[in-house]
């Protein structure tokens with residue numbers, strides 16, 4: 001199971017089977033912590049500075065003192081090297097650390113810092129080729145004035161509830177609305193639709209994570225001459241879309257062929273295909289050049 005997984009735990013490289021955290025770590029006890037998922041290609045982490053920036057912002061929101069980004073960069077390259085993988089997935093985690101059983105974060109003196117390198121395949125190649133099915137879940141994203149979805153925290157129960165609904169419905173993914181009934185995102189992906197030649201996606205203030213793949217896709221669309229707009233989307237917009245796809249570090253780009261039983265006009269659509277090719281090209285370009 002952990003054949004390729006390599007871990008860096010609080011400054012030490014350790015084999016996956018021996019990598020562990022204390023049961024008194026508040027990350028474990030209360031979900032008090034943050035994380036990032038990063039892909040690496042050709043042993044190079046893709047857009048690592050953006051992930052470390054988002055990690056640092058999540059840490060600021062939690063008032064969590066995390067190590068300097070250089071520490072993360074070194075840990076990332078240490079686990080990549082140790083994994084012997086060319087391409088893979090990294091998980092960077094910072095927890096509140098060990099404290100008393102009570103919830104008070106002030107009792108935790110040092111954050112726990114973990115970096116894992118492993119493989120991750122979210123969908124099979126066959127599923128990606130034909131597109132996946134999704135439902136709009138009864139579970140809603142929390143509003144930015146509650147637990148702000150822009151914080152990438154260890155609290156993923158909302159996504160897990162939504163994914164359980166999708167599993168129960170026998171489809172591959174769930175789409176969460178916000179409290180106003182507008183589209184937010186998938187359980188671990190941002191969502192895009194094409195309509196009248198325009199690429200549309202909800203703004204982070206609608207309850208979406210400020211996804212790094214999302215930002216990359218918006219950038220690539222602009223380069224390809226596809227008009228883009230952050231906007232409010234409802235279920236109707238999804239059902240009547242010309243195309244729909246998810247984006248995420250784990251997912252990369254995944255086309256959607258059906259939502260709540262409604263067949264999406266084209267899947268995989270033309271815009272999706274152009275963007276998926278452009279994304280693969282960009283990844284190749286950025287991870288084979290000599291710049292750090």
Ligand code: PMP
Nearest residue numbers: 188189190209211212213248249
């Ligand atoms: N939304 C959620 C809830 C996620 O967990 C993720 C995965 N990090 C995304 C969106 C996609 O973000 P990114 O492209 O930065 O991976």
